Amino acid sequence: MTQTQLEALYSLHIQELQSRTRQVLQREQLDALVIHSGQAKRVFLDDMDYPFKVNPHFKHWLPVTEVPNSWLVVNGEDKPKLIYYQPNDFWHKVIELRDEFWLEHFDIQILTQANEVEQHLPRVLTDYAYIGEHLGVAKALGFEQVNPEAVLNYLHYHRAYKTDYEHECLRRSTEKAVKGHIAAKQAFLAGRTEFEINQAYLNACLHDENQVPYTNIIALNENAAILHYMVRDNQAPKELRSFLIDAGASYNGYASDITRTYSLKDDAFADLVKVMDDVQQKLVKGLKPQLKYGDLHVQCHLELAHVLEEFGIINIGAEQAVEKQITRTFFPHGLGHHLGLQVHDVGGFMADVRGTHVEPPKDHPYLRTTREVEVGQVFTIEPGLYFIDSLLAELKDSSAGKYVNWNKVDAFKPYGGIRIEDNVIVHHTHNENMTRNAGLD
Template sequence: MFAKETYINRRAQLKNKLSNGIALIMGNVDASTNYLHNTYHFRQDSTFLYFFGIDLQGLAGVIDLESGEEMLFGDDFTVDDIIWMGPQAKLADNAAKVGVSKTYPFAKLGEVIAQAQKQGRTVHFTPPYRGKNMMTMGDLLNVHPNKVKEMASLELIKACISIRSIKEPAEIEEMDRHMAVGHQMHTTAMRMAQEGLSEQEITGILEAISISGGGMVSFPIICSIHGETLHNHYHGNTLKNGDLLLVDAGSESPLHYATDNTRTSPVGGKFSQQQKEIYQIVLDANNNALAATKPGVTYKDVHLLAAKTIATGLKELGLMKGDVDQAVAEGAHALFFPHGLGHMIGLDVHDMEDYNDTLVGYDDEVKRSAQFGLSALRLGRKLEENFTITNEPGIYFIPALIDKWKADKHLSEFINYSKVESYKGFGGIRLEDDILLTKEGSRIMGDRIPITIDEVEKTISGK
C-alpha cells in the first residue's frame, strides 16, 4: 500500500466534498468458481482500495461525514484460519497502516447502518457490482438486493470521480514503473507472431509475464488474428504468414494499477503493402491524437481529430470519398472506426466505470453523443493535468457491418463500397498507448512499445 498519509488525505478530500450522512465503502469477498472453497483470485474493490488501502477480504469502511469519524469493520482471523494461512495481522494493525483508529467486528456494521437510518441520515454508497455485496447491502439497508443499485448516491459517485480522476504522484510512479511489464508482454507477443503458433500459446505466455511481474492481467487478453472483432476472446486459431495478430493486453501492478496497450503485428515479420497502408493511417491517428492531447481540450475533439485522420487516409486509398469534415460529422468513418479513442485508466482498466461510464467520461459541458461510433467514446470531457488515459485508434473491416451499411446504401456518398468489398478479409488494426496529461501537454507512460512499421518488423525478426 501507499504511505498512511495518502489514505488519510484521500478520506479528508471526500469529507470536504460531502457534508451530511455517512459514506459506506464496501470491500469485496471471495467469489467461488465451481465450488465454495475453490475461489477466483481475490480482487479488492477499487473504491475501498483507494480510500482504505487494505487488500483483504470481508472488510467495510464507514466515514461519518458530519463528525469526521472513520471506522473499519471486519473480523480477525481464527486459529483455524491461521492453520491454513499462517500468521495474520489483526484488523486493528492493518487499520493503523492507513490511519484508521476505530475497528469493529463486521456484525457491528448492521447496527451502525440501522442507527443512521433511524436518525434519518443519508447512507451514501457507490453502485455494487457483485452479487454477494448486493445481498449483504440489501440486508444492511433492509431492501431487496435488486433495489440496492437504485439507491446508490450520485453525490458520492461524483465526489469519488472528482478525486480519483486526478492521479497523485505516487499513483503516477506506480503506473510508470509497471508499464515495463506491459512492454515485456507486447514485445514478447511480437516475437511470437510466427507461423504455426497458436493464439492460446501466446496468451498463456502473456498471462505468465503479468503474474511474474506482480499481478494478474488487468482484463481478459485479446489475442487474435481476427482483430476486426473488437473484443475477441477466442484463442483457438493457429497463426500463418500474412495474418495480422492484434494483441490488446494489460497487467495489474502489485497495487492494482492497470496497464492497457494494443499492438498489431504481421505474422512472420513483414507487412504486406496493403497492411502497411492501413497500419500507417492508424499510426498517424495515434500520433496526431497524442500531439493534440493536453489540459483544457476535450477528448471528444481529440477523438474527432483521430477520426478525420483516418477518414483522410482512407479517402487517399479510395475507400472513402467526399468532404472529410462532413463525412466525419455524419459518422461515415465509423464503418471503419466504430469505437472511441480512449478512456480513463488507473485502479481499473476502464477507471471508475463501476460508477457509470457516462458520469466518468462526460459532464455538463460535454454531453455524450447518440451517433453510432461516437456514442462509444467513453471519455469526451475536458482534460486536466494528471489525468491518465488511453489513446487507441483503429481501423477494422467488419464483414457484417459492411454488408448492412451497403445493403442500406448508408452514407454511400462518403463510402466506396465496391472497393471496401475487397478488404473484407483484412481484419483489424488497433494501436494503443497509455497517456499522462502533463502541465502543458501529455506523454506516453513508461517506454513506448515498438510501434512504427520498421520497429515492429525488427522486433518480430529479433533484430
C-alpha cells in the same frame, strides 16, 4: 522511483482521500463512509466461487485486492479503521497482514468471522453510508444510507483527478503490460497460436488470468475485426497475416490498457499500420487541458478519413467522408476513456460533482468520455480502423456505398483491423505517454 519515494506519495494520497471524504460528508451531513471490499460469489448450483473482484472504492485507499469481507470506516478526520478479514481456514490460502508499507495509515482490527462484522461497527448506523454492492448485507446490518447517489457522484467526479501516487502505480502497471506485449509480439512472429501467445503474455507479466484487469484480446488475422475477441484459438491459421493484442496489467489495484497491431510481412497492411500509428501519436499530442475529449474524438474521424483516402479505400474527400458518416463503419468505437482503478474508470460523463451528465455527440454514441480534459487526468488514446463484415454490408447497401473502393476493402479484410492504444497522463506542460516511455513502439 524508490520504494521510499512511493511510500511518501502514498501518504499524500491518503491525505487527499481524507480531504475528499471530509468534504463529501459535510455536504451530505453524514458521519462516515463504510466501504465494503466485497464478498465471494458462489457459482450457481455449484460449490465454487467466481474469482473475487474487489470494490474499487476499497482499493482506492489501500492496495488490498484479494481479500473479501473486509471493511473501511472513514470520516476524513480520524485515522481510517480497517476491519481486515483473516479467518481460521484450512481450505483456502489466508492472506495474512505482514509488514506492508501502508499499515501505519490505518487502525487495524482483525475479523475472523465474516458474519461478526457488526461487533466492529457503531451500534447506530443512521448517519453512516454503506458503499458497496452487497445490498442485502447492508440492510441486515442496519444501514439506512446505501450508496447515496450524491456521495457516489462526488467521489466518482474526483476519481478523474489522479494523485501522484496513482500516477506512479499506473506507470508501473504500464511497465508490466509492456513486458507482456513484447513477449506476445515475439510469440506471434514465431508463429504461435492465439492460446500460446496469451500464455506468453501472462508469463511475462507474472499474472494469471484473474489478475489481469480485463480479459486479454489476442486476435490473429480476421479475428482482429472482432472488437472484443476473447476466444484464443489453440490451432494456428493456415496462413498467418496479422496480430492484434489488447491487454493490460495490474499494479496495486491500478490498471493499464494497451493495444498494438502487427503485420507478419512488410506489405500494404504494414504500411497501413504505420500510418495509423502516426495518427495515434498525433492524437496523443492533441490531448490538452480545457479540450473536450469528444472534440478530439471527432478530430480522429477526420484523421481516419484522410488515411482511408490516402490508401484508396474511399473515392471521396476526407471531409465529405466524415459528413456522410462513412468513417463510422471503419471506426465504430470511442477514441478512448479514463484509466485508473478500473479500466474504464468512472466519471467520464460528469460535468460537475453533482453528476450532471454530458451526452456524447449524437453521431458518436459509443464515446466513453465527454468530459473536459484537465491536468492530472489519465486517458487511453486508441484510434482504430477495422474491416467488419456486418458494418461493411450496411455501408455497401447504403447510398454512401458508392464512395468505397470495395476491391481495396476486400484486400484488407483478411487482416481484420488495426487498433493502437497508449496510456497517457496529462500534465501542465506536456503529455506523458507511459506506454512509449516504457519501451513499446
